[in-house]
Amino acid sequence: MLELRAISAGYGQFTALWDVSLRVGRGEAVAVVGPNGAGKTTLLRVISGLIAPRAGALTFDGAELTGRPAHHIVAHGIAHVPEGRRLFPALTVADNLKMGAFLPAARARFAESLERVYALFPVLAERRAQRAGSMSGGEQQMLAIGRALMSRPKIILLDEPSMGLAPVMVLRLFDLIRRVREEGYTILVVEQNVRQVLKLVDRAYLLEVGRIRTEGRATELSEQDFVRKAYMGV
């Protein structure tokens, strides 16, 4: 469903991704792991259109989306939960969710989506009038994911969802992501917490210094070897 072919991208003089190719099939859950600075965040920003790639091609559901602006790509069904959540801090939970459903197609089914999100994340229903900036890290992460769900996406990109969360929250978060996955969403998650994420996904890629080093099924890669490589960068 999502395919990257030989993508190269970077910032100014600096190239962060070299010749990266990966695929995510419909209904799959795929992870991209790797050490700090590997280019994982850049990868997601290229997919969602925040950065234009210098080379290579990006196709989604048959549509050629290379170099298109972010709001365009989102309209095709790609939702990006960015690194650090990037909520609208002065807006309430409810308003943040409203913004998630900005697209006309999403707005038409707003009530339905909202109910779904509140069912998945009851704490958001409780705190719907609270300012997003005043919530805890775990609640903010839930809101960020909920906001992405409001756009009724075909695929959800998650950038380091466990970042900054207490270990207890991390477990709960991955449970929630599992439930989102069970609702039928396709997921591409970038994570530093290799152990947890490999329990969640079907396949994983190892990204190191901007290049894909390995790829494989999660069950096979849960071996010590792979984990060691990911944690210590070989």
Added chain:
Amino acid sequence: MIDPIFLVEAAVNGVLLGGVIALLALGLNLIFGVLDIVWIAYADLVMLCMYAIYFLVAVHGWPIWAAGLASLAVGALLGVAVHLLIISPILTSPPINQLLATGGLLFFVQSAATLFWTTDHRSVRLSLPSWEIGGIFIPATRLIPFGISILAVIGLYLFLTRTYIGTAIRAVSQDREAMSLMGASPQRIYVVTSAVGGLMAGLAGALLIFQYAVHPFFGGQFGPLTFMVCVLGGLGNMVGAFVASFIMSEVIAVGGVVMSTEMGYVIAFVIFIVMMFVRPGGILARRQ
């Protein structure tokens, strides 16, 4: 000693002036306060709308209500034009460039107005009643803008908090990139905001032309004050700007009677400066 009746009259005039300043500040607060874009030529756009009404009513004989609507349209169009032609290309440049580009616009607009319409003062005569209360005259031409500015504040506040696009405007001011991830084109939201800001300028112009004569340098009178009012009230805070308008205008009006017109402004500006030291977030700043 000054006859107390003059002080009361000054206070009343201050309130009425406050209505005018509030109108000007509302539109600017949307552009400058919410979007953080510097339109130093805002008051001059108001001036252009005033000229539009003048020509439509005094020269072409349009009815007032039609000219008023036209002013709103002209304002909105000017707002969109300024954004697309001047602001959009330099959105990512340092803010000083926005200041200078719209400064060039200020210069251009004032000079072009002089070129086309000379420096003659133009006004639109309206025979509206004037009420007397306890020896003080309150003309309808001042009371009506006051009333409308209150409605405008409420309207704008509701627009920003209750409508979808209003919330989107607030969202884009908090995180432009995140907004694009919602599928919203930030450019389009800016254009809509500029149109609404321009519309407010048109509204202000429509209400000002019946109190003041317009001339090419009209903007210079109210420009700096409008910016100060926006900041004093807390950037983006509509209610704050409203309150700040009245505080400043009271000081100007009463100071003007007690000392001199210029000194009234001096005191108001000094108060502004001191407030910036003490409470830079504005008088109604929310503690975050």
Added chain:
Amino acid sequence: MTRGRALAGVLLLVLLLQPLIPLGGYRQYVLHVAIQIFIWSFIGSAWSLMGRFQLVSLGHGAFLGVGAYATVLLWNLYGVTPWLGAVAGMILAGLLAVVVGLPCFRFRVVGHYFGLVTLAVGEVIRLLIVAERDWTAGSLGLTLRSAGGDSLWALQYGSKQVFYYGSLALLLVGLWIWHRVDRSMARAALESIGEDETAAASVGIHVTRFKLGITVLSAALTALGGSLYAQAIAYVNPETLSGIGVSLKIVFAVVLGGMYTLLGPLVGTALTTALAEFLRILFGLKLLGMADTIYGLLLIIFIIFLPDGIYGSARAALDRRATRRAEGASITAKASV
């Protein structure tokens, strides 16, 4: 840079030997324009001492007005020589800078807010001049009381030659000061303050002291420029020497020329002055406002298409050419090994 320096030397020589250039009846006019360029470049350079460190003042008209009016009033009312009057002006401007700057910097008033505070200060000075019309003549402006002939004591001269050389000398002094600041330790401190005040403070840099220092220097120099301008033109007016109009004009010229370079303010001022004069001659009084309309339009276009300023962009382009040439040379050097 030796080629640049040679060019600058030639230009300086031409300026110094100006009486030898045949200008006929236009000499006084050319001198008048040159004096404008020299003095406003000096003032622009003084402004850029703050501007380049992210201290964007929109109220330098305040210091200008203080300097100009102090000089003229002290002479007109008390017969004080403008040589002392200018010093008084500088001191007053410095005091104003401290009175406004100290609280600003102490309370971390930066960015937009700082700009608006300076705007307010500029307007306050202008309004005060107008309000105190009994002794400042308000909006009508003040003419310098005649000393009855050429006088060094009163710094008044019939011909513009003296002011030509005087303002050129002042400009050179101003450039020298800019250069000294550029090479000083203070420059690094101020740059780090401009980038991140908190970080700078945490490394032990005394933020308030540095900011205040550069502000006082900038204010005093601006006032000095105002004093000389008042003497050269022999007339002062609150509209042309204080308030938002003149403050913006200074900022325009400097940013247009390039805020971060030594000659940027000079280039910007020279170009904007020449442009304004050219348009004025072209349209004269035939179409009132046409000259300024085109001027404003050109300003907009310049800012949009040359965000680094004219001089800054030109320098950057030349630097890129030089780098490419150097790379080419090193490649051929390697190849020949």
